Amino acid sequence: MAVAVDKFDLLFDEIVRQFTSFSEAFAIVGAIYTTHKTFNIIHGCYRAIYVYGAPRLRGRPNLVSRYGRWALVTGCTDGIGKSYAQELASYGMNIILISRSSDKLLKCSEDLERQFGIETLTVTADFSQGRAIYTMIEQEIKDKEIGILVNNVGVMYYPENLHEMNMDRIFQLINVNVTAATVMSRIVLPQMVERGSGAIVNLSAATSIRPSPQLAVYTATKTYLDYLAQALQYEYADKGITVQSLMPCFVATKTSQYGGDVQSPGYFIPSASLYAKSALQTLGVTSRTTGYWPHQLQFYIVEMLPKSVWLWCTNIVNSAIKRKIKAGQQKKK
Ligand SMILES: NC(=O)c1ccc[n+]([C@@H]2O[C@H](COP(=O)([O-])OP(=O)(O)OC[C@H]3O[C@@H](n4cnc5c(N)ncnc54)[C@H](OP(=O)(O)O)[C@@H]3O)[C@@H](O)[C@H]2O)c1
Secondary structure, eight states: OHHHHHSHHHHHHHHHHHHHHHHHHHHHHHHHHHHHHHHHHHHHHHHHIIIIIHHHHHOOOOHHHHHOSEEEEESOSSHHHHHHHHHHHHTTOEEEEEESOHHHHHHHHHHHHHHHOOOEEEEEOOGGGGGGGHHHHHHHHTTSOEEEEEEOOOOOOOOOOGGGSOHHHHHHHHIIIIIHHHHHHHHHHHHHHHHTOEEEEEEOOGGGGSOOTTOHHHHHHHHHHHHHHHHHHHHHGGGTEEEEEEOOOOOBSSGGGTTSOOOOOOSSSOBHHHHHHHHHHTTTTOSEEOSSHHHHHHHHHHHHSOHHHHHHHHHHHHHHHHHHHHHHHHHHO
8 A cells, every 4th residue: 555655646546536436426416406406496486386376277266165254354454454354355255354443444344345245343452452352352253154364463663672672562562463363263263173164364474484683573473473374284284274374575564664664566565455366366275375476586585595694684674774763763853
């Protein structure tokens, strides 16, 4: 051996031989990686066509016979909830509207009845109050066959570090974003199980796939909703119940105006009505989706970003929003 390595040409040959086998190993790893990525892209394209294209071709399903006569939407006097209620009504479903402002509820109910010739039931409840409201809600809806529950109600806040957040605000956020969906699902599930049909939709958010510094509580509550939906889907699928996690990116509503700029709808930031129309078409087709295909593209990009890059970027954006809001507040003073 000593003779072999002492001779340069033999040593060189040996290195080249080793290198060739390393190259082969690298080539195999590269081929596996490329195949995996190619498969993911093809699978992603197939899923996009299946989820967003195929339902349009199949036409409008009969939601009443598939799920039940009534749909219940929480937080339904504005934004996505209001549009989701309108969309469900356009399929002939009666609507239970639960929100906190009686006057807005009355207006929504009258509009829905007039426009779609359906029945409505309104329940005024402030979900930030926690446990106190649910006995009343249960009583109000007890005779209704609830086919679809849309756990839409949710609140957002300006970027803030946790130690600066008001204590009451924290409890309100958790009550509205987490408790409402959990308890409302608990209330409607027994009748869905008994009938062997029904659907629950949780409004999570695309941002829930990554933590967001300075919006820590919001994104954590949305991740909770996503996980709740995924686990319930598994638990209740064999009982004929569909549970869907909807994870939108920006939709042009009050929530998405938290940075102070009024978002006008565009291709990547749809209006609430366009979003609701697209999202409802995915119900029964997929159990976890952004609900709108340009959002799906954004979702894939965020998923591909390394977590450290995402955390860094989000922190910078949220700090800038915070500074802008503080400057605006000081100007007003
Ligand atoms: N918009 C987005 O870009 C976006 C993105 C991802 C996820 N989401 C999620 O989608 C859901 C709907 O968002 P959105 O943008 O449509 O919201 P929005 O426009 O602010 O509307 C929220 C609705 O909930 C009601 N509400 C708020 N607090 C309530 C409470 N304590 N009790 C009862 N009702 C209450 C509001 O009633 P009032 O009319 O009386 O205020 C309103 O009807 C939320 O869960 C949100 O987190 C939104």
